[in-house]
Amino acid sequence: MNEVLKQGSATTASRIYEMLRQDLLDGRYAAGERLSIALLRETYEVGLSPLREALSRLAAYGLLRQENQRGFRVLELSRDELADITEMRRQLEGKALELAVKHGDEEWESQLLAANHRLLKACSHTPVVEWEELHSRFHNALVAPCGSVWLLRFISQLHDQFDRYRRSAPRAQGLRHQLDAQHQELVELALARNARRARELLEEHITLSSEVAQESCR
Amino acid sequence: MNEVLKQGSATTASRIYEMLRQDLLDGRYAAGERLSIALLRETYEVGLSPLREALSRLAAYGLLRQENQRGFRVLELSRDELADITEMRRQLEGKALELAVKHGDEEWESQLLAANHRLLKACSHTPVVEWEELHSRFHNALVAPCGSVWLLRFISQLHDQFDRYRRSAPRAQGLRHQLDAQHQELVELALARNARRARELLEEHITLSSEVAQESCR
């Protein structure tokens, strides 16, 4: 097979995993919905084995729930869990940002400026999914040099959980400008190496997002 | 099929998952080892599909790594990662214990005393695996009423990671008495609702375990 094609092709299972993860985050499937194996096979045009492996991974990751002999379900949304996720994000991302401000080098500063620039440019003229992608990248770039692999892992996982709430909230898009302003300010505080203020603002930022996201419940 | 038997039987995949998880924690498979699918099929006497689903879940959980078309490997042990896991445990379990001391009720106090009692009784006269089980239960009971599902989830995950290091350390068994003494003291501080001192001691406890666990690397 062609070398270039070979590079791009991971296993079928991991491709399905990524597609399903995106669609779950985008709210393509309703909270609590049961996912029919047969339907998914048709939708994603894949065989049974790789599909089930992808679903198993998503269940372990926390985006799906597997019931005894009753297949896979999308997890429900609840205010209590959103509060839990929000508080965990505040603490973990806050801590990570403090560490990142302490350890981040010039390369980090460049990446951060670049990520913020791309995000601002995509503010209103690009499709939602693209802004979401850039938004994730920005928050990831912010805490990347914190020095802890496990901290970053948990943060990503919570981010995915949070996005399920945020993206299904009706008013989510209207807040973009306000959030972007906070992103801008976060970059400035980070470059100024003001760890304490940066952390405080990030926690405010998360709380604000959470208030909007609440509208997705009930 | 019989009702009682029905109760006990989860899916084949989840049974394999639990067995493999236990064996990985017990160090039955060497760090970095490649797991042969065919061999695993014979060992656990299962079919291909549920086995692969279990392996996929374990990979998502962080006990295995799946390489492109090269199957599943046990994750390596490294001092850096142990340090990372230890620091994360200190912070997350410390925080959780503070919350548990604040929110725990009488039921919690009873459970805690019971778990500690069982652990002390099993100190030297029972097989290792049983002590390990009771040890996990004790630490779980300690932080259980912290009020955050996600915090508990991350703590369990880190505990499993940590155990891979601790259980393969040669001197791990000799420390039991010292650790048990700390467990005793933790219970007393918890019942006395001394959140600050309890947290400090738990962090010491984790650090002590970590020093022993280090011997499993290189």
Add this chain to the structure above:
DNA sequence: TTTCTAGTAAAAATCGATTATTTTGCTTAG
């Protein structure tokens, strides 16, 4: 002797078919 390549063996990944379980809809007794 070393390096490259073709061929073969081994292993992983995927597929379609089969089996077991749950859900649904109909029938019948109360």
Add this chain to the structure above:
DNA sequence: CTAAGCAAAATAATCGATTTTTACTAGAAA
């Protein structure tokens, strides 16, 4: 008319066979 029980359909879970990919080995050319 309701509800329990049974049969049929639908769906999930598992299995063995097939396909694809990688790892190994031997032989030829430099």
